Amino acid sequence: MKRIIILFFIVSMMAGCSNVYSAEEGYRMAIINHGFPVPKNASELKPELCTTDIAKSAKYKLNDIGGEQGEPPAHYLEEITKWGWTELEDERKGNIHFYEKEGKVMSLIFKKNVFDVFEMSSEAK
Numbered sequence: 825m826k827r828i829i830i831l832f833f834i835v836s837m838m839a840g841c842s843n844v845y846s847a848e849e850g851y852r853m854a855i856i857n858h859g860f861p862v863p864k865n866a867s868e869l870k871p872e873l874c875t876t877d878i879a880k881s882a883k884y885k886l887n888d889i890g891g892e893q894g895e896p897p898a899h900y901l902e903e904i905t906k907w908g909w910t911e912l913e914d915e916r917k918g919n920i921h922f923y924e925k926e927g928k929v930m931s932l933i934f935k936k937n938v939f940d941v942f943e944m945s946s947e948a949k
Contacts, residue, residue, distance in 0.1 A: 843887060844886070845887065847897070849865045852864045854882055855868060857928065862884055868882065878944060881942050883941075888937065889936075894918075894919040894934045895919065895934065896919070909924065909925045911923050920933050921934075928943060
């Protein structure tokens with residue numbers, strides 16, 4: 825009986841420790857481009873396959889990163905700009921955002937609890 829209570833306690837603690845987007849947590853370098861920020865508490869997932877348009881890809885899980893409709897947090901988009909990236913607003917398509925810096929183009933796709941970061945290939949420009 826004691827083991828069951830301990831197991832229940834551990835499982836309930838783990839369920840309450842899921843990562844949620846918070847601007848206060850800060851940011852770190854993306855695994856595919858060290859000059860591009862991602863929220864520090866985002867967990868890496870298996871990325872999408874690359875195509876002729878995508879040179880590198882990364883997928884992250886972070887609860888509430890994309891809101892109900894997949895809209896990104898304004899603070900995160902501001903942080904990307906602070907890191908020197910310029911949004912290519914003419915290229916934006918719904919929840920897909922494009923940023924450029926020093927000849928590199930990055931793309932972000934937001935869903936409710938997951939977001940993808942793509943480094944676009946030079947052929948896609």
